[in-house]
Structure formats: structure tokens, C-alpha cells
Amino acid sequence: MADGEEAATAYTIGWEPQPGPQTALLACPVFEVFFGGARGGGKTDGMLGEWASHADLHAKNAVGLMVRRERVQLLETIERSRQIYGPIGARYNDQDKMWRWPNGARLRFAYLERDADADAFRGTATRGCMSRSWARSRAPHWF
Numbered sequence: 001m002a003d004g005e006e007a008a009t010a011y012t013i014g015w016e017p018q019p020g021p022q023t024a025l026l027a028c029p030v031f032e033v034f035f036g037g038a039r040g041g042g043k044t045d046g047m048l049g050e051w052a053s054h055a056d057l058h059a060k061n062a063v064g065l066m067v068r069r070e071r072v073q074l075l076e077t078i079e080r081s082r083q084i085y086g087p088i089g090a091r092y093n094d095q096d097k098m099w100r101w102p103n104g105a106r107l108r109f110a111y112l113e114r115d116a117d118a119d120a121f122r123g124t125a126t127r128g129c130m131s132r133s134w135a136r137s138r139a140p141h142w143f
Helices: 019-025 043-061 071-088 115-121
Strands: 063-068 091-093 099-100 106-111
Touching: 019 043, 019 071, 043 063, 043 071, 063 071, 071 106, 106 115
Parallel strands: 063 106
Antiparallel strands: 091 099, 099 106
């Protein structure tokens, strides 16, 4: 390598926001965001991508929870998260349903079929709760 020349570093981009709502979500300075729209509009990807950005920025202080109403919905979200988070170095623990980043950030997945299921998460230290589709059902009392 000649003087002043930099070595090329190969890396994989796990996710990139779509122009429009996903880009606006990442740029939004507001802590709590209601991000809605039709099925297939990129809400799940937007939330997963936003979490990757948050994890990078806040390291071990980034502790999150992503919930779904049903287990089937949760499994699809976990599969998508594998495509996004795996290439950027995060490791998934299937038993805990939790991603851990090398910098200490953590994101847990859970499904809450009944309001009572939320009791297990009371008092946990999380940055926030990411959810979807609560508007089509009654909103849980804890949300």
C-alpha cells in the first residue's frame, strides 16, 4: 500500500430506510412515534431499522422490547430481524428471544395475547415498547 492510501474495509449494510416514512422515522427527534399504515408498508422494517440505529448510538443503555399480539406475528418479525441484525454483528439467543449487540445493546421480542401477559414486563428497564396493530383491537391498559 502506498503512503496515504487507505485499506478498503468490506462491510455489509443490514438495512437501509426506504424514502418516505421510514426515512422520516429515523430522522424524527420525538421519543414516542406512532408509525402506522397499510399492511406491507414497511412499518416492521422501519422499527427494526430504527432500533439498529438506536443501539448503535446508545450502546449498553439501549434496552428495548418489541411486542406482537400473536406468536405467529412474532416469528415473522424475528426472521426479518435475522436478515437485518445478523450482518451487522448482533447475536440472537432463541431461548431468551433477545438480540445482543457487541456494544451491549439489547432488544427482546415478546407476544402478548392477553393483557395479563404484559404483567411480566412491568418494571423492566426498556427504552420503549415497539408494537403494531393495537388500533385494530382494544388497546391494552398498560400501553
